Amino acid sequence: MSKQIMGTSQNEESRFDETGIPPIQLHHIGLKTARFEEMRVFYHTFLNVHPVLEIDGFGGFYTFDLAHHRLAIFDDPTCTEQIPTSVGMHHVAFLYSLDDLMRVYQRLKHKDILPFMAANHGSHTSFYYRDPDNNMLELLIDHYGSGLRKGQEVLHAFQTSSYPPVIMINPETYLAAWQAGATLMELHERSYAGEFAEGVPSFSPGNMNAH
Numbered sequence: 001m002s003k004q005i006m007g008t009s010q011n012e013e014s015r016f017d018e019t020g021i022p023p024i025q026l027h028h029i030g031l032k033t034a035r036f037e038e039m040r041v042f043y044h045t046f047l048n049v050h051p052v053l054e055i056d057g058f059g060g061f062y063t064f065d066l067a068h069h070r071l072a073i074f075d076d077p078t079c080t081e082q083i084p085t086s087v088g089m090h091h092v093a094f095l096y097s098l099d100d101l102m103r104v105y106q107r108l109k110h111k112d113i114l115p116f117m118a119a120n121h122g123s124h125t126s127f128y129y130r131d132p133d134n135n136m137l138e139l140l141i142d143h144y145g146s147g148l149r150k151g152q153e154v155l156h157a158f159q160t161s162s163y164p165p166v167i168m169i170n171p172e173t174y175l176a177a178w179q180a181g182a183t184l185m186e187l188h189e190r191s192y193a194g195e196f197a198e199g200v201p202s203f204s205p206g207n208m209n210a211h
Helices: 010-018 036-047 098-111 150-155 170-178 184-192 205-209
Strands: 029-033 050-055 059-063 071-075 091-096 119-121 125-128 136-142
Touching: 010 050, 029 036, 036 059, 036 071, 091 098, 091 170, 098 125, 098 170, 119 184, 125 184
Parallel strands: 029 071, 091 136
Antiparallel strands: 050 059, 059 071, 119 125, 125 136
């Protein structure tokens, strides 16, 4: 189809190439699985989602707020197991407040769902889990809240600093400090000083990639 028919001049096309238009938000994630019922139950517990639409033999659409769906799970019995060395999405992250993350951690622990790793990344603290298909899920607290530029500055500084960007933490001692009244910034500073590192391995990329 010619440019003239489409009504777009050469100059207009060049303008569209200059700057991308960012989306309003990340809307939902979609997963396919051969363990549909197990995944359905897991995400109901993990994210407190409820079904909006479920179709036998096809899958379901789920949400945790007023959006029509935040999670889609497609039922495909032909799916094969993940291969750790294959390419693909590394993880999906969900943002919480400190108080809510501590409550979620305790609720999931009561359901025998435990993080395989927790770490302070400087800009944020994260608890990492895996779903029944070994997809990695990150629940995180942003240390600087609405101060998003400060978080970018912290991460950017790691390019020129020898200060370790990842400090492993023990969720139980971190939780105990929160229960004793520690603020988010106090927890950040204390964990970065190594106070909550007892009983956890040192960080290596393998911690993030192992299934």
